[in-house]
Amino acid sequence: VSLSGGNQGEMDDVVGVSDSALDRLLAGRAPADEDRLGLSRFSQDLRAAYIAAPATATAERHIAAIVADAARLHTDKTQPSAPPALAGLAALLPTWRRKVVFSGFFGSITAKIIAGTVVAAAATGGLAAGNHLPAPAQEVVADVAGLVGIDFPMPDIAEVIQTAMAPAQAAKANELLDALVQQVTVAASQPHEVGLPIAEAAQACAAQVSSIAGELAASAMKLTDPTQALSLAHRATAIAQEAVGCALPKPAAATAIPAPAGTAGVVTSAGGAAPIIDAVTECVAGLKPSIMQLAEGAMRSMDPSAALALASKAGNLAGTASKCAGDVGTAAQTAFALPMPATLPGLPKLPKAPKLPIPMHVAPLPAAPVTDPAPQQSAQPATPAPAAPATPSWWDAVPFMGGGSTPTNPAAPWTGMTGQWGNVGQWMPSGPWMPF
């Protein structure tokens, strides 16, 4: 008898079995009268002997490596090159910070937070594993989760409606926002050296975020189209995330950019970061309720009135994000004793507003005129500036960029600060388009 050839009689036994019967036998699902060779039971025993989940420690180690690799690869893949208009600002930012500002929000924030919190969060994120959210809700919850480091499928691939997930997901977002604050606190508390250019770049980041958030908030009013409302909610959560991200300091290992001679703004101890930490803590505390409301509101049916309510909630969130970014910028000024800038250095060209018939304005206009690096393309007149506050900070000098009184196109895709508005109101990303 040859093992490689088999015994002819046994081979005949096998040959006599149909393919479908063999499939059942090998799957261990054959009825007893079909299992003349005992193959079905053997298959069951073989599975029982070898198939088992990895040990817990092994699984955790594997998952951590897999998740980190996946996040790194995704971030690398989605990292667009900064357009020329952004080059000045980009050069001022640490590399890791540049990724946050100039790439798709989702990938970058996932990569940033992943090391600390995502693995545990993913283990409990079973709702999204099944893609168990209604399509519109999936999109918004994806953003809420993206804010705190979890990604969810986008709504075009959602299949099962399960609205009961909203409270649980809101609670999870709540917990992980706290984790984000903790991460910022730990990072900011590390010994670091921040030169004036870095601090100014942080200010510029905050200025951009606030400006865009202001436009989003302005877009929210009277918006009754569900798609546009969801798009707005989508972007509001992303900009809220970025408002927090502006505050993360440069890591100690990186080489500091020295402050120019005769300027203030070099901080070499952890103490200088305290105002920023405080600002972020307050910032997140302010964002939480809006995010929770947005997530829960998006779970409901999306008729025009619900869309209006959702848009309103998104507007509130964007407004809170705008204030949040402003507070972070002010904290940067306080922490680094920066002078009041006459003009903000290296500000990139901001999105020009499309010509939509929704004239609204919520953000405060500057007390003093500041150079707008973007050529005006809108024919709409600027809204008159309000009176300057009694105690002006640098933040009050930040213009409501892009014309100030005109909203962005809520239905347009958003790529972060990597493109510009075209002449007919379309958003033109400068890098490869990656939905987040």
Place this chain on the structure above:
Amino acid sequence: VPFGTSFPGVLAAARQGAAWAWTSIYKDLSPQVLGYLRAAGSTDPDDLAGEVFLGVVRDIGRFEGDEAKFRSWVFVIAHHRLLDERRRRMRRPEMPVAVDSSTDHRPGGNVEHEALENLGTEAVHQIIDRCVPDQREVLLLRIIAELSLAEVARVLGKTIGAVKALQHRGIAAVAREMSRQGVTR
């Protein structure tokens, strides 16, 4: 448990680097991948399984297909890693390492049950070990990975006819060994 209708969502999220998606994929497939590597004689199945999934992460951008194709694709990677390990072992022979009982995560508690189970495992191991390597690969992929003939053919880079022949001979060898051991079912 197969993903079923949620698979496209999981795959899309995994492509975007979503942690939950990768965790789900790992939890779903790792028992079978690890089982296949163990049964196929990997010297370090745990580490090799980790390599397999990292390979999946790196190449997922090139994958196209449904869940069944995805599963077989993962086993293509597992099979290739296994071959790599065997080649490494041939170049640098190592002393076999005894299985570390501390890493055995199977549920315990009932000594008699465990003894019986171990006997069963040993018997199963002896039976499958009587097959020649090609037959064993086919049976392991059919039984542990639960792949179809066509999928096994894809994993092994053989024709379906060749896989079918190996399967028949493997089953015959198994039946013969079971008969020799007096295994009655």
